[in-house]
Amino acid sequence: QQTIKKINRGLFIALEGLDKSGKSTQAKLLSQKLNARKVSFPDRTTQLGLIISDYLRGNNNMSDEVIHLLFSANRWEQHTSILKQLQNGINIVSDRYAYSGVAFSAAKGLPIEWCKAPDSGLIQPDITFYLTGPIEQLSQRGDYGKEIYENSSFQYKVGNIFDQLALQENFYKINALKSIDEIQEEILQHIQEKLQNVNQLQLKKL
């Protein structure tokens, strides 16, 4: 008799937070630890990503609505690839995802529901870690201020929207002032159980 080995699907973990909150460092460490595929948004390697990158450096001006839709489209570019990998048992760690889309655009004054709409249908992360801390301290970190969103008054607004989004299920808030090792440990502890029971978690859409 043939035994059918059931393949676990992959776990989808998103890291969100303020600029300079240490997301990218954590995403890198975590993806190494879990042997996961790391994705980053904006994904600056695609043509849309290059346009977004120029915008972030202040080199092209676009309306808030247009850039919002481009950020969303840039996530849709990876949708099929992310879905396939999860179905094939590959864990995914995403450095930013749809919640950044909502937080940064709603901080400019666009309605939250309008901001969520274009991301509707993307795969929902199984767990989202939200790294946050006092903006006065984060803004002292290296390279701050190079891109257009990296100013304290705007980051403060972004933080307020993230705080609202973080009230929903499967959002886990982390103090970004903790050490790299402490944060990594906190993340690993928190996903232990999910990694073991990943097949009991339903793959949902936003």
Ligand code: DGP
């Ligand atoms: P990063 O490469 O993680 O530093 O992100 C670049 C900047 O883009 C950062 O300030 C956050 C912002 N950002 C990321 N995703 C979105 C999005 O979907 N919409 C908007 N408006 N901004 C975003």
Ligand code: NA
């Ligand atoms: Na940044």
Ligand code: NA
């Ligand atoms: Na980053």
